[in-house]
Amino acid sequence: MKKFSFKSFMLGVLVTVLIAESALPGLAAATMKTAELYYNSIKVKLNGKILDLRDTKGNPVEPFVMNGTTYLPVRAIAEALGLPVSWDAETQTVVLGQDPEYNQPAAWLGDLKTFTGEHRYFVNDSGIYEGIDFMANDGSTYERYWYPDTKEVIYLLNDQYSKFTGTIYLTEDAKNAIQGFKNGRSRYLIYLDDRLVYTSDEIKPGSLPCEFSIDVTNAYKMKIVHQWDHTGYSGFYNSTDGASSTPIGNPALWK
Template sequence: MNKKRLTKFLVLISTIVLCTGVVAFASSLTTEIKAILSREVTIRYCGEVQNMKDGSGNPVYPIMYNGTTYLPVRAVSNMLDIPVDWDASTKTVILGTEEKPPKSVLSFEGDTGGAGSKVTDKGSLTVKGDLGADIVYNDGISFRIWNGGLSANIREAYKAKIEGGYTKLSFDAYVAASNEKDIGKTPYEVIIYDVETENKLAAIEVIAGEIKKVEDIDITGVKTIGFAANCIKSLSGSDTDRAFFFNPVVYSTRSDKPVELDTDTDTDTDNDTDVGDNNKQSKSVLSFESDTGGAGSKVTDKGSLTVKGDLGADIVYNDGISFRIWCGGLSANIREAYKAKIGGGYTKLSFDAYVAASNENDIGKTPYEIIIYDVENENKLASIEIIAGEIKKVEGIDITGVKTIGFAANCIKSLSGSDTDRAYFFNPVVE
């Protein structure tokens, strides 16, 4: 639901009541009314006429009382795809879902089934990322693909008893193939089940040896989740191939949260952003000739390249640029910036941004600003706010025509500050 629709919904919902003709709660709060059930009123939502129905699919109509039109809340919630519930004990209509923070699937009671297991050893939790960095996950589920394309079923699946109350499931999927020829080529299928109803909630294709981020699988009403996998290419196969579900978490989000569609920057009619004919592959910024400036430097030691991710997993980057925030809010300028001489011919810059603050009170609270310059033209290409201690993924900064990129940072909250605070630009690549 976009913001305009959300606004309309909130205005509408403020006038909605649960209509039954006569409202019957506790006797002291009950008032018998005489209202008109109107079949003449037309309901339009986003320009389209709506045929409103109750939870059983029967037609329902607005009522008119004292000059006001009232709509049945369940019919409206069905129309807008907003969950609705009735708490009889407190006589409360509950719209949407309560937010719940992410919780590891491994924290719930589990049944390993015939082919599932928990992953606990650090070796199995470490995977090489796209840019060569080791990603160390916090926990995971493993499923042995014991019978090729016939491996996945609820009996064999790892089953996590989450007992309902959650609406979303996310994890990183990965398949470790025993045959090296399969790596980077062979497709596998990771499958998520609703164990009680035996429904397949999701089937996601994953190429062996590649990490696939899976987000927001709908698990509304699900009490037990099943995790399994198949090899797509054949019915038989090695029983040593394994599918991994790393950092699997469940959570709930408010159903009335606005959702924005990505907008096209091209002229076609799809929802994909075309980036044009660019046959240069991604290349690390650290591979170019550079000038460290007064406050910049290359990051090479593994300790400085290791950062704790949102879900507690260590992320080990391949390389990075560091900028010492030497003068608070006055630190960033082209002279002090780390300067990478890319020579032109690239159009996009991406990296993960991170600020390490020396004062623990700043972590998770204090805003900093990371800045990207076009050094030759002395233009500021991007200014991005980031909170100390949090990773921010920065993608697709336009560097068309830029020959030398400058990397710098400021502390936003003050002009002065500790000269030991550092901004990092991890795995910076141009393409």
């Protein structure tokens, strides 16, 4: 058994060190104590398989015993379990899995000012409202939804974001028709710096919500065009007709 003793061990930030594996601001304010760590080649099994525990640099990390308690490297264990793991330095919090409190976009599309064109953007501040505006035809609900109020809307991203996500859906009240036309069809085109990068599936009566995720890294300008075909046969053209029946739910920009 290997015994390791050192003074001024930062017990209050033990998990922080195991996760971040680097010095972090504010450690000096942590509780300072002397501790003895015991290494005894402790192994960890997951579903009958011994785990190969390593840090972010690929170096082996070994569990240890302190004051009768076995300590495991949080990041290595979380990754073995398939859980995302991160460190919130501001609140001194280890975040395991998807926590909505820490998994917020850098900006909502509707909060951005347009460069050209106009949009309509609705937010239910009191929670997700299961009404015809916030509900899709499959029963999904969205806290926010957006649609163009002009044929096209342009936003300046200025290389500030990495991803644009959202869900195009057919509202509950339009599930049998789009803008009053039984054969109506709707779709969105998205351009980055005048280059077409995304064409949505056709949204028509009976269509299910369509999620998208677009890489906007290095993009300075994003243009969103709504197209509509009220007959279902003559072809799409740029229009705002039908846009309110097929909004984009929770449109978000991420760093």
